[in-house]
Amino acid sequence: MEDTGVFKTTTFGGFDKKSVLAYIDSLNEQQHQAQEEANVKLAEYAKAQESQLAHIRHLEAQLADQEGKWKAASQQLELERTQTRQALEQIASLEEKNRALEKQVSDGERELQIQLERCRQLQFKAESLDYKSKKYDAMSSQIGDALLDAKHNAEAIVAQAQRQAEEITAQAHTSMRQFQSELSTFKGDAARLRKSIEDILFVLNDRIDVMQEVVRQVEERFSLQEPEGSAAQPEAAGNLSEMESKPNP
Structure with a gap:
């Protein structure tokens, strides 16, 4: 409906009701159309926004996947670096072993030359x-x-040596028997000498006991008074004379 913006007037003054209502209906229709157009645009905007959000989520998923791949690649790179270091260490160890083997080969060659010489x-x-x-x-x-x-x-010399050895053996046996006889005689003399020494020691011990007894009596006499002491001296002298006059056994 075309909007002229002009209302019809009535005979008694004022605007025509139908014209006003038609105008209102026209405005409502325009508003309704505008609302529908706005709703369509909003729906399109919402759809576009949803599409953008989906695209953003897809990009975020791709980004997360790329980050995971990057982390995996970083881990793989670190693993490869570790393996590379280990490989370098193994290479260094193998080179050291190779040098040792070369030295052994060189030493072996020198040893071979020495053995050949x-x-x-x-x-x-x-x-x-x-x-x-x-x-x-x-x-x-x-x-x-x-x-x-x-x-x-040599056989003749050996026979002669055997005869001489037999003679020497016989002489040795004779000398041994003589030595044993002399040894027996010496043992008898030693036994008799020992018996004599024991007898002499017995006599000496007996005399020593007598002398000790006399000394004891003299000491007892001297411990008494003077007159008694002077009388004891002749008796002690008599005991000594009697002991000296005893014959040796």
Whole structure:
């Protein structure tokens, strides 16, 4: 409906009701159309926004996936770096072992040269010994008779030595018997001497006991008064004279 913006007037003054209502209906219709258009646009905007949000979520998912891949790649890179370091360490260890093996090979070559030189010297010595052996074989035929004569002489010398050994053994047995006899005589003399010494010691002990008894009596006499002491001296002297006058057993 076309909007003229002009209302019809009535005879008695004022606006025509139908014209006003038509105008209101026209405005309502326009508003309704505008609302529908706005709703359509809002729906389109909402749809576009939803599409944008979906796209954003898709981008976020892609970003998260890329971050996961980046983390996985970083971890893989770190793992490869670790493996690279280990490989370098293994390479260094293998190089060290290789140098050690090269040194062993070099030492082995030197040892081989030394052994070859020793082998050559031993071969030379073997040839020299073979020559000497042949020479000795040639000489052995010449000294065979001399060895036989020496063997006979040695047998005679051994027989003579055996006879002399038997004579020496017999003399040794005789000397041993004489020594045993002299030893028995010495043991008897020693026993008799020991008995004599024991008898002498017994007599000495007896006399010492008598002397100790006399000394004890003299001390007792002197411990008494003076007159008694002077009378005891002749008695002690008599005891000493009596002891000295005893014959030895």
